[in-house]
Amino acid sequence: MDPHHSAQDVVRCDLCETAIVQMYCDFCHVNLCFACIGKHIADDYQKHIVVPFQNRKSTLIYPKCSTHQNKVCEFLCKECDMSVCSMCTISADKHKGHTFSILYEIYNERKADITKDSEEIENIISATYEEMATDLETQIANLDGEYVKFTTVVTKHGEEWHKEIDNAINKMKNEIEEMKIKHLEILKKHLDEIKQIQSLIEQSLITLKEMEESNEVSVTMEYRSKNKEFRKLPPKVRVSLPTFSPIDSEQLYKSLGSLIPLSFTTDENADTMKKRETxxxxxxxxxxxxxxxxxxxxxxxxxxxxxxxxxxxxxxxxxxxxxxxxxxxxxxxxxxxxxxxxxxxxxxxxxxxxxxxxxxxxxxxxxxxxxxxxxxxxxxxxxxxxxxxxxxxxxxxxxxxxxxxxxxxxxxxxxxxxxxxxxxxxxxxxxxxxxxxxxxxxxxxxxxxxxxxxxxxxxxxxxxxxxxxxxxxxxxxxxxxxxxxxxxxxxxxxxxxxxxxxxxxxxxxxxxxxxxxxxxxxxxxxxxxxxxxxxxxxxxxxxxxxxxxxxxx
Incomplete structure (x- = not known):
C-alpha cells in the first residue's frame, strides 16, 4: 500500500518519504520532517517560509516587486491598479501623488468574498441547479408517457370521429332514400297527369272516328275542336339527381382538429435566484x-x-x-x-x-x-x-x-x-x-x-x-x-x-x-x-x- 496515499497511514515527509511530517514550507507547499528542513532551505534560505505543520498555508506569500529587487509588494496602487512595494509608494516618478491600499486588507476582503461565494454556490446556486436538473430529468423520464397519452387522446378522437362519420354516412343514406322517394313521387304525379290527358285524347279520337262515319247533320254541327287544348303541352318535368360534394383529405384533417406546434419558454432564473438570496x-x-x-x-x-x-x-x-x-x-x-x-x-x-x-x-x-x-x-x-x-x-x-x-x-x-x-x-x-x-x-x-x-x-x-x-x-x-x-x-x-x-x-x-x-x-x-x-x-x-x-x- 502506498504510504503517501493511504487513508490508514500518517502523513510522511515529502523529501525522505519515511519520517513523520512535523513542519511545512508555506512557500513551496512541501511537507518536511525536522531532519530535512536544512536540506530544503539550502538553495535560498530567505525565500522559504517553514512553519509547524498544523499552521500550514497560514503565511501570506506576497508578489515580488518588478521594480525593486528583494522587495515584496504589500500595497496596491489604486490609480495604476497594480501591486507595489514600500519603495514604490515613496517613488518620486511613477506613482507620484497616487493613493495606496494595504494589500493585506484587500486580501482579507477578497477572502471573505470567496467564502461568501463558496457558501452561496454550496447552499443556493448548487441546490437551484440540482432542482433544475431534477426537473428536466423528470420531464425526460415522463416524456414517452406524456406522448403516449397525447397519441391516445388523438387516437380516441379518431375513433370518435369514425363513429361520427359512420353516423353521418348513415344519415346521408337515409336522406338519399328520402330524396329518391320524393323524386319518384314527382315523376309519378306528372305521369298521372300525362296519362289522364292521353285518356282524353283517345276518347276524343274515338268520337272523331264516329263522327267521320256519321251522316247526322246536327251532330256534325255541334262539333268543336279540342286540338288547340291538346296542342298546349303540359310543362316537362326535369328532376335532377342529388349530388354529393365530398370534402378532400386536407379539409378532413382540418376538421378533425389542429395540433398546436411544439413551443417552449425560458424562465428568467436569475430573478428566481435573487429571490432566494433575499x-x-x-x-x-x-x-x-x-x-x-x-x-x-x-x-x-x-x-x-x-x-x-x-x-x-x-x-x-x-x-x-x-x-x-x-x-x-x-x-x-x-x-x-x-x-x-x-x-x-x-x-x-x-x-x-x-x-x-x-x-x-x-x-x-x-x-x-x-x-x-x-x-x-x-x-x-x-x-x-x-x-x-x-x-x-x-x-x-x-x-x-x-x-x-x-x-x-x-x-x-x-x-x-x-x-x-x-x-x-x-x-x-x-x-x-x-x-x-x-x-x-x-x-x-x-x-x-x-x-x-x-x-x-x-x-x-x-x-x-x-x-x-x-x-x-x-x-x-x-x-x-x-x-x-x-x-x-x-x-x-x-x-x-x-x-x-x-x-x-x-x-x-x-x-x-x-x-x-x-x-x-x-x-x-x-x-x-x-x-x-x-x-x-x-x-x-x-x-x-x-x-x-x-x-x-
Missing part, C-alpha cells in the same frame, strides 16, 4: 392576530388567497364566497351540481378552481361561467392545489378503497401519478379521509394525510422525502390528524392540528419549528398564505371565522 424571514416569538372576518358559514372548510386584499372560501354548502379583508362579500358562485365543493384554489390568472365530489369533476370558474376541466371514472377528487408551473395537483381516493393517490394535470391531461414509494408500499392511506395538498417552493409535494395521522412529503419526481407524524408535547394530548396544509416564502410547511387547536410549522426537511397555538384558535381547518406571508386560517365549527395572522418578521 434575507430570510424569522418566526415571531408570538404570532399576532391581525383581524377576524366572519363569513356567516356554520361549517367553514377551506380558504385560498386571491390577493393580499381578498380570499375565497367554501363550506358545507354549495356557495363559494370571495371576501375582502374587511369582511365584505365581493363575489359568490354556486357549484354546478348544487352540492358543496370539496376544495378550492386560485390559478395564476385569478380564476377559481374547485373539485366536486358528487360529479367527480374538477371545474374552473371563468368570467362567472363554470367549465369542466377534469372528469374522473372510478376515483373521487378530494383536494387540489395549483403549482408554480400552472399544473393542478389533485388528491383522490378510489371507489374500491384501494390506496389514495396524487395526480398531476396540465389542463385536462394527466401528466404524473404518485402512488407508491420505492419499496412498492402505498404513500397515502386508503380510506376516503381528507388529504389536503400543497406545493412547496422547492417543488416538494406536501400532503396532509388525516387518515394516516401524517404529513407526507415527496419530491417533484414522486420520491418520498419524509413523513411527519406530529411533535411530542404535554399540552397537545389529542391524536395528530392534520388537515389544511400550505407553505410560505421560506419553504416552511404549515399544517393545522384541529383537535389540539393549533398549527404546526416545519422546515422544508420536516423538522418541527414551533406551534401557532395563540390567537384563540378553535378547530382550525383550512389555511393559506398570501404573497406577503400573511396566514389565513378557517375555524370549522359554528364560528365561521377566517383569522388573519402574522407569524413571520
Amino acid at each position: 434575507s430570510p424571514k424569522e418566526l415571531m416569538d408570538e404570532p399576532k392576530l391581525v383581524t377576524t372576518i366572519n363569513t356567516g358559514y356554520k361549517y367553514l372548510c377551506n380558504v385560498t388567497c386571491l390577493s393580499e386584499e381578498a380570499f375565497w372560501t367554501c363550506a358545507e354548502v354549495s356557495d363559494m364566497k370571495c371576501f375582502n379583508v374587511k369582511g365584505k362579500v365581493i363575489n359568490a358562485i354556486k357549484t354546478k351540481s348544487g352540492e358543496r365543493s370539496g376544495d378550492i384554489a386560485v390559478t395564476s390568472d385569478g380564476n377559481l378552481v374547485y373539485c366536486d365530489q358528487k360529479t367527480k369533476t374538477v371545474n374552473k370558474v371563468k368570467s362567472g361561467q363554470i367549465e369542466e376541466v377534469i372528469r374522473l371514472q372510478g376515483w373521487t377528487p378530494l383536494k387540489l392545489c395549483v403549482t408554480s408551473s400552472g399544473d393542478l395537483l389533485v388528491t383522490m381516493c378510489s371507489d374500491d378503497q384501494t390506496p389514495s393517490k396524487v395526480v398531476r394535470y396540465s389542463g385536462s391531461t394527466e401528466k404524473q401519478t404518485i402512488l407508491y414509494d420505492d419499496e412498492g408500499k402505498p404513500l397515502y392511506s386508503g380510506s376516503p379521509t381528507i388529504k389536503h395538498i400543497s406545493e412547496n417552493r422547492n417543488l416538494d409535494i406536501c400532503v396532509a394525510d388525516c387518515g394516516a395521522g401524517a404529513v407526507v412529503v415527496v419530491k417533484q419526481t414522486g420520491k418520498l422525502r419524509f413523513r411527519y407524524t406530529g411533535h411530542s408535547s404535554t399540552t397537545k394530548n389529542k391524536a395528530f390528524q392534520p388537515l389544511g396544509i400550505t407553505t410560505d416564502s421560506q419553504s416552511q410547511i404549515l399544517t393545522v392540528d384541529p383537535y389540539n387547536h393549533c398549527i404546526h410549522i416545519l422546515d422544508q426537511n420536516g423538522q418541527f419549528l414551533r406551534y401557532i397555538d395563540h390567537c384563540n384558535l378553535k378547530y382550525p381547518w383550512g389555511l393559506c398564505v398570501d404573497k406577503s406571508d400573511n396566514l389565513f386560517v378557517t375555524e370549522y365549527y359554528y364560528s365561521g371565522n377566517v383569522k388573519k395572522i402574522n407569524y413571520l418578521q
Whole structure:
C-alpha cells in the first residue's frame, strides 16, 4: 500500500518519504520532517517560509516587486491598479501623488468574498441547479408517457370521429332514400297527369272516328275542336339527381382538429435566484392576530388567497364566497351540481378552481361561467392545489378503497401519478379521509394525510422525502390528524392540528419549528398564505371565522 496515499497511514515527509511530517514550507507547499528542513532551505534560505505543520498555508506569500529587487509588494496602487512595494509608494516618478491600499486588507476582503461565494454556490446556486436538473430529468423520464397519452387522446378522437362519420354516412343514406322517394313521387304525379290527358285524347279520337262515319247533320254541327287544348303541352318535368360534394383529405384533417406546434419558454432564473438570496424571514416569538372576518358559514372548510386584499372560501354548502379583508362579500358562485365543493384554489390568472365530489369533476370558474376541466371514472377528487408551473395537483381516493393517490394535470391531461414509494408500499392511506395538498417552493409535494395521522412529503419526481407524524408535547394530548396544509416564502410547511387547536410549522426537511397555538384558535381547518406571508386560517365549527395572522418578521 502506498504510504503517501493511504487513508490508514500518517502523513510522511515529502523529501525522505519515511519520517513523520512535523513542519511545512508555506512557500513551496512541501511537507518536511525536522531532519530535512536544512536540506530544503539550502538553495535560498530567505525565500522559504517553514512553519509547524498544523499552521500550514497560514503565511501570506506576497508578489515580488518588478521594480525593486528583494522587495515584496504589500500595497496596491489604486490609480495604476497594480501591486507595489514600500519603495514604490515613496517613488518620486511613477506613482507620484497616487493613493495606496494595504494589500493585506484587500486580501482579507477578497477572502471573505470567496467564502461568501463558496457558501452561496454550496447552499443556493448548487441546490437551484440540482432542482433544475431534477426537473428536466423528470420531464425526460415522463416524456414517452406524456406522448403516449397525447397519441391516445388523438387516437380516441379518431375513433370518435369514425363513429361520427359512420353516423353521418348513415344519415346521408337515409336522406338519399328520402330524396329518391320524393323524386319518384314527382315523376309519378306528372305521369298521372300525362296519362289522364292521353285518356282524353283517345276518347276524343274515338268520337272523331264516329263522327267521320256519321251522316247526322246536327251532330256534325255541334262539333268543336279540342286540338288547340291538346296542342298546349303540359310543362316537362326535369328532376335532377342529388349530388354529393365530398370534402378532400386536407379539409378532413382540418376538421378533425389542429395540433398546436411544439413551443417552449425560458424562465428568467436569475430573478428566481435573487429571490432566494433575499434575507430570510424569522418566526415571531408570538404570532399576532391581525383581524377576524366572519363569513356567516356554520361549517367553514377551506380558504385560498386571491390577493393580499381578498380570499375565497367554501363550506358545507354549495356557495363559494370571495371576501375582502374587511369582511365584505365581493363575489359568490354556486357549484354546478348544487352540492358543496370539496376544495378550492386560485390559478395564476385569478380564476377559481374547485373539485366536486358528487360529479367527480374538477371545474374552473371563468368570467362567472363554470367549465369542466377534469372528469374522473372510478376515483373521487378530494383536494387540489395549483403549482408554480400552472399544473393542478389533485388528491383522490378510489371507489374500491384501494390506496389514495396524487395526480398531476396540465389542463385536462394527466401528466404524473404518485402512488407508491420505492419499496412498492402505498404513500397515502386508503380510506376516503381528507388529504389536503400543497406545493412547496422547492417543488416538494406536501400532503396532509388525516387518515394516516401524517404529513407526507415527496419530491417533484414522486420520491418520498419524509413523513411527519406530529411533535411530542404535554399540552397537545389529542391524536395528530392534520388537515389544511400550505407553505410560505421560506419553504416552511404549515399544517393545522384541529383537535389540539393549533398549527404546526416545519422546515422544508420536516423538522418541527414551533406551534401557532395563540390567537384563540378553535378547530382550525383550512389555511393559506398570501404573497406577503400573511396566514389565513378557517375555524370549522359554528364560528365561521377566517383569522388573519402574522407569524413571520
